[in-house]
Amino acid sequence: MLNDKLQAAIARFEKQAKWPADNDKFRFKVAERDDYPQIYRLFEATFGAKRSDEHVQWKYWGNPSGEPFCVIAIDQETDKVVAACTGMNKKAWVNGKESKGIMLWDIAVHPDVRGGGRLFRDITYGMQIATNAQRGVNWGFGGQSKPTVIKMGIRWFGYHMILSLKPWELRLSLRPAFVQRFGAVGGLMGAVADIFNPLPSPSDDYKMKSIQRCGDDVDVLLKTQRDLYRVSIFRDADTLNWRYFDNPMHQHQMLGAYADGKLAGYVIWREYLDETVLVGTVLDLWHGENQQLATELFKAASRSAKKRRVSFMRMAVENETTTQKAIASIKGAAITERIEDDNIITSMMLGEDPKGHSDVAYSEMDTITDGKNWFYTQGDVDFRD
Secondary structure (H helix, E strand, C coil), X not given: CCXXXXXXXXXXXXXXXXXXXXXXXXXXXXXXXXXXXXXXXXXXXXXXXXCCHHHHHHHHHCCCCCCCEEEEXXXXXXXXXXXEEEEEEEEEEECCEEEEEEEXXXXXXXXXXXXXXXXXXXXXXXXXXXXXXXXXXXXEEECCCCHHHHHHHHXXXXXXXXXXXXXXXXXXXXXXXHHHHHCCHHHHHHHHHHHCCXXXXXXXXXXXXXXXXXXXXXXXXXXXXXHHCCEEECCCHHHHHHHHHCCCCCCEEEEEEEECCEEEEEEEEEEEEECCEEEEEEEEEECCCXXXXXXXXXXXXXXXXXXXXXXXXXXXXXXXXXXXXXXHCCCXXXXXXXXXXXXXXXXXXXXXXXXXXXXXXXXHHHHHCCHHHEECCHHHCCCCC
């Protein structure tokens, strides 16, 4: 049903959104496979970062949820792609059924054609219309959104900021502090200090095992517990294996918690250098709303990471969730101001006829655009990928 929130969003969309019209400078289209090499080069020119062929193949074409979808602007004179709004297919479980969403990413406008944000606006409106028409997608989302993007998105595209994740941190080692103060000899001093400052130990209630690749036990667990949440991105074995174990840029660690021989929950994290310090960031932690299990998984991940000389374990979480309460209960864990909050936005992909959807579709949009309905972790987006 069309409640007040949806009515307001549709009114704004009807007034502003339309498929961008071709003009003497640019023409617009949905990208075909042959257009993507130019889209990759546009990304490099816009952001000054080059992706390897392996990276591109994994991110664009390896996703088990489907191939990317992209709306592009082409320069009429040079026939080159000068702007692109790309979306990664995301399957989710919404209101007890499978749902198709899209994660907006790699939105790029070539530096040579920027001017007031018009091309950015045109290709994003085009994405909202075309992905609904061609893929039947009703909603999109994105993470790690900057305040300027959120402000512009709310005004132009009907974005909703649904979650704001606060970064928590647990110090695993005193080594970096001693090295900063005393130089090379500080490393030895830090190692000695760590002996007298052990990490909190997990209980014996769960048997923790390293998982090298996800299998049937993960699928069974998620099918059993996914209805705990009105919205959750697919975490089937194929998706997790692609997202983490097939990732060509970063290695990930995964621990499973087992009770009576059955998988009860898991934690996945990435270890990387933050300036000169090795840190770990938890990207997924499935606990089935069991706070003790969530606590045990974070403790176990932290102890495992410390063995590889990781100095800090981090996780960004929404306040008052089971995950946040679990981390807050661990001695030494605290909010860190050194990392920005992670703001999550959603948008309804209303298509050419925003009033022509079914009640089921509107119910789905209403559910998606309310953050309290989500189970969300930073691995649900392309965290630094």
